[in-house]
Amino acid sequence: MPAFMEDLVRYAASLFDLTLSARQVEALRIYEQELLEWNERMNLTAIRDVPGIRVKHFLDSFSCALAWRDNPPASLIDIGTGAGFPGIPLKILYPSMRLTLVDSVGKKVDFCRHVVQKLGLDRVEALQARAEELGQNPQYREKYDCAVARAVAQMNILAEYLLPLVRVGGIMLAQKGESGPSETHTAEGVIRLLGGNVRKLIPVELPGVVEERFLVVVDKVAVTPSAYPRRVGVPAKSPLD
Template identity: 55%
Template sequence: MERLAEQAAAFGLALTPPQLAQFARYEELLLAWNEQLNLTAIRDPAGIRLRHFLDSLTCATVTGDLSGQRLIDVGSGAGFPGLPLKLLYPSLHLVLVESVGKKARFLKAVVADLALTGVAVLAERAELLGQQPAHREQYDWVVARSVAELRILVEYLLPLCRVGGQVLAQKGTSAAAEAAQAAPAIATLGGNTPHLTPVQLPGRDQPHYLLTIPKIHPTPAGYPRRPGLPAKRPL
């Protein structure tokens, strides 16, 4: 884990020995559960540390210090990027949304094993959460990685974001094209112009992008639409 600490430091992020121990245990759990559940195609420790842990931590280069803030991770999968951000900022109030039951069970197991507080795991669809008063427009940051193309994704994310908060999507080389295509949907849902920040991970040929969207207006009541409709008929 020393290498992870060095790589995080290159992005201006400091990890303490207790935090590194938590990452080591998270890695153990991921590798063990992955034998049965196929949580990730990345099965080597070095790959997990680079392409899951460090990749998630780089979100903090645009969010800044998340201590005490409310963040919801939609389509969290094996916990990325939400759980690494929680380990970096222990007082972060985190909600992990994962509709696939086996993945949600893994997330709950990690939270329990690491004795994390201020974390909720919800095995629900984002379209439903976005219409619930307990979640609609309640979060400072709404984040997602590899869930859907942006014009679909924003209908999952922007309804959960408070006015004045931001959406963050981790995207590949298609980020700029997706942002342009999603512009009408973003405006409809209350978002402002997206901003793209390139991130270059060590040893990776292509940069990826942290795409942030400020929320400047409330989302109209009709959004998000019922489950499945955003993907079937994107805005």
């Protein structure tokens, strides 16, 4: 487990072929500090210890790089970002990326805005909103190279949240645990209905984490039918099948 920032840098390089600059490491250190401080006052994330933050938040967020290697998306929307994962660590990695952070809970969005301001990140918007609203808003619909989510919903629900936001030719990325393969298999028809096509599942290994993790990469191959996403709350209440 990375007890020191040097360990985090080493793992980022060996696991994901990422080179972190001193400036990026400093940004992560500040982010970690803010997370620890805010978590004392409010329940932002269940992971509260330093090694846990470094592995399960920072390295796990960085694992998204396995999906695009040397060709990161120019625009990314992170749905259900919580305290900023995976969106903010990815923005630290790729400073020129346009980023939209979305969560339905105001205090989480407040925290994200605070971190964005503290780190001086530009081209970032943090919205208190529901994925279903943005998916039907012309300003956001089919406007992103990549829509990502971690720990937000089952794959069939998640596809209705994410795919409407991705431009044709872009990707949907779902960070999943051990149920990733079965959830993806079950949701394949729904993904196709929404204009997606499952490209691959990438196994992700993190230091000291025994549970299996997967990145599910879905290509957006066709325009999403205008009926989707359905009204707020409907995708979770009556998932497509």
